[in-house]
Amino acid sequence: MTGPVRRDGPPLAPQTLAAHGSESIAQPYGDLVQPIHVATTYERATDLGYPAGRAYSRDQSPAYDQVETLLSELEGGRDSLLFASGLAGAAAIVQALQTGDRILAPRVCYWGWRKWLLDTAAHWGLQVAFYENGDADDVARQLAAAPTRLVWIETPANPSWEITDIAAVSALARAHGALVAVDSTVSTPVLTRPLALGAHLVLHSATKYLNGHTDVIAGAVVAGDVPDAVWQRIRQVRGLGGAVLGPFEAWLLLRGMRTLFLRVAAACANAQALAEALQHHPALVAVLYPGLPEHPGHAVAARQMQGGFGGMLSIRVRGGQTPAVAVAARLRVFRRATSLGSVESLVEHRASVEGPDTPCPPDLLRLSVGIEALADLQADLLQALADV
């Protein structure tokens, strides 16, 4: 049996909490690592009660307890919910709104989410308007133009890594009575804690850095001072909508999170060094990375990202799509694959994935920088760029 999560003694640093993964000891063997709770249902007492407090694991799986507690602690939230994917978590936030509500979203954000907002959210009668990433004045103008229920932030924004000032936009949104949700997948709780900057909710595609090993699809939503009615609605969307994570995936996710701080630090250091090394390369027209002082969002990023600027950077190859695709084809250490935030480095030509209406330029290659030896990554990129 798993005991309650134990947090006695002096407060512990986030690195310690993550490394321990959980403070609860499973009985009867005293396992330091939790067993995987696979039961879907729990015995009911003769008085019709549930002695252990659980009835059915679709929305009450004990497999979630440790991960949700750890995430709440790392984000400084009051509660967390795991989902079957990042998109399931994001969709649950929007599904907690009312038909007719208006959402303000960034023009550049994860393509699948933008598509969901344009297709599904609009189909359900929600209004969706887009603001220019990193432009708080544009957010202010759009908030003044029409009543808005939710402001969505993604920072750094996939795939060109624009930075939005979470504190400034949250203050504006709150002044207009709007909720703020931050997709903090790329920043992770290691670098940014959006709730402390004024957001109501944080979303993670836990598929990426939180898990970090390219073997789990998962999502998470963390609650700050979001009104309880909204939070309970999100919980209900999960429980009745059924986009739930399996117990094995939850167990793997906790295992991945135990090394989160080390992995994110290594990826940030590699990405920063690569961005600096490539910045003036003649085969490139731009290196997009918030850790470069020339990046338009650098000053805001330096304020709201502590300990690094993330492991994601993009390069724009001179000459357009054909040479960009050829560079990706010549890479040997970077693997050609979608997704991000894992221990191994990935490269992707995003425009060909996102289709004709993408805001992503055709010469852009997205690099998810892993934790390999920097010299190997740098040599790989330099040989691939040599023939452009």
Ligand code: PLP
């Ligand atoms: N948010 C960001 C920033 C992403 O990059 C992704 C996926 O790439 C998602 C959300 C969606 O996450 P998932 O694939 O876990 O549904």
